Every structure is written in structure tokens, then in C-alpha cells.
Amino acid sequence: MSFKDKTIWITGASSGIGEALAREWASRGARIILSGRDESRLSAVAENLGTDSLILPFDVRDDAAMHDAVTKATAWTGNVDVFVANAGISQRSQALKTDMQVYRDIIEIDLTAQIAATQALLPHMAERGFGNLVFISSIAGKVGVPMRTAYCAAKFGLIGYADALRAELSVKGVEVHVIAPGSVATNVSRNALAADGSKRGKSDDVIDNGIPPAEAAKTMVDAIEAGQREIIVARGMEEAMGEMRRTPDQLLDQVAGMVAAGYMEKMEADG
Numbered sequence: 045m046s047f048k049d050k051t052i053w054i055t056g057a058s059s060g061i062g063e064a065l066a067r068e069w070a071s072r073g074a075r076i077i078l079s080g081r082d083e084s085r086l087s088a089v090a091e092n093l094g095t096d097s098l099i100l101p102f103d104v105r106d107d108a109a110m111h112d113a114v115t116k117a118t119a120w121t122g123n124v125d126v127f128v129a130n131a132g133i134s135q136r137s138q139a140l141k142t143d144m145q146v147y148r149d150i151i152e153i154d155l156t157a158q159i160a161a162t163q164a165l166l167p168h169m170a171e172r173g174f175g176n177l178v179f180i181s182s183i184a185g186k187v188g189v190p191m192r193t194a195y196c197a198a199k200f201g202l203i204g205y206a207d208a209l210r211a212e213l214s215v216k217g218v219e220v221h222v223i224a225p226g227s228v229a230t231n232v233s234r235n236a237l238a239a240d241g242s243k244r245g246k247s248d249d250v251i252d253n254g255i256p257p258a259e260a261a262k263t264m265v266d267a268i269e270a271g272q273r274e275i276i277v278a279r280g281m282e283e284a285m286g287e288m289r290r291t292p293d294q295l296l297d298q299v300a301g302m303v304a305a306g307y308m309e310k311m312e313a314d315g
Contacts, residue, residue, distance in 0.1 A: 060230035226278025227254030
């Protein structure tokens, strides 16, 4: 598919992978909707895109603000062609030392809020019979990684939701893509939550030496353009771990085949 003149909506777009994706899609002629909590940082990103853009700042945990943003996003050009669920926060703490509130906060931001925004946008895409939903998970959403139990729980859950949703939408013309990045050179570790819920405030060498965001974004957009359903963007050991846990295309095809054969209708009829 070509992204020229398509409308791309990205959450968590004020920095890191979200900002890099906005720049990459803008370079391909797309129109960009930028969402995040910090309006000034979103404005700074928009100023350098060189394409039509719309800023919709909101906190993903605010349902009313999210639904208002969905209304404005779909009205801007009449369509949202690609939605990227990218907003999220990571963790660096041992499970034995971690407050339960950290689990609640990370799962709400990284999983529940992403599902809520997608659910709000689904009727628009399903009615059109066209669109791409993109979920930014992680290698930590495929492999349990120490010091990230809450983050892994959320990112594993996001992949489960996306895989089931993909099967349901396979007969409606809406494509679903899961992206599992490894270490990308962003502030993800610096902004991660510590055991008490405070911001960690320092980075990791593996993150600082990770894939440049622009390179990661190009790989992601190329893969989406090629129609890949599960996209691993990592190097070295992280890439090897992700590939070991990759969901085979044959399995994704098999589940989609169940839907095409009337699985959902039979389940509903059986009550």
C-alpha cells in the first residue's frame, strides 16, 4: 500500500518511536495526527514534519478526552487510515519490591487505555472496510524479561488483544500489525517506573546503544507497507529471542480461517 495522502494517527507522538514514526510517514506524503500529553512538545514535532498535521493532546487514561479526540481525528480529513497505539511506559524493578500500584498504572497506560482507544475507533474503520491498526508492543511482550514484570504483563496482553482482533477483522478489510521492538535509543528506560512508582531517571547502556529511532521507524513502516502482521525490530540477542517466540503465519492464517468459516456466528448462535 502507499501512504501518500493517508491519515495516520499516532499516540505517544511527542518523542521516541512515536515521533520517529511521524517523521517517516510524513516523508512518504501522509497527513499526521499527533497525540500525547504535552501539547508544546507535540507542536514542536508538528513544526518539523513538512506535511499537514493535527495536534490532539490528551491523557490516554482520560476516557472522555480520548473519545473527544476520536471524534476530532475522524472529522479532520474524514478518515483515519492508520492508527498507531504507541503510548506507554516501562518499568525497572524487581517484582518482590514493586508496589501493586505500579502494576495497575502500567497495565492501565500500556494495555487498557490502548484497547479503549482502539475500541472507540473500530466502528469507523469497520464501516469503511479499510484501515490499519498498529500496536507497539515489545520484545518484552514476547519474552518475559527480568525487572519488567508489569511491563511484560501489559505488552503480552496487548499482543493477545491484537491477535484476536486481527482474526475478527480479517473479514472486514481492516489489517492489524503487532510491532515488537527491542532496544531503541529513546528515553524509555529513563522514564520507566521504579518500585515505588517514581520515575527511574537514568538510562541503560543497551538502550543508549540501541537502534536509532529513525532507523527503527523506517523498518516498521516498510513492514507495515508490505503487509507483515508481526514485526520484530531488534538486533543481536533480542532479535534472536523475538524470532524464537514469533507467531507462525500459518497459525495466524488458521485462526483467520476459523472466522471466515463462521466461527463467530456459530458461537453467537449457540448463546
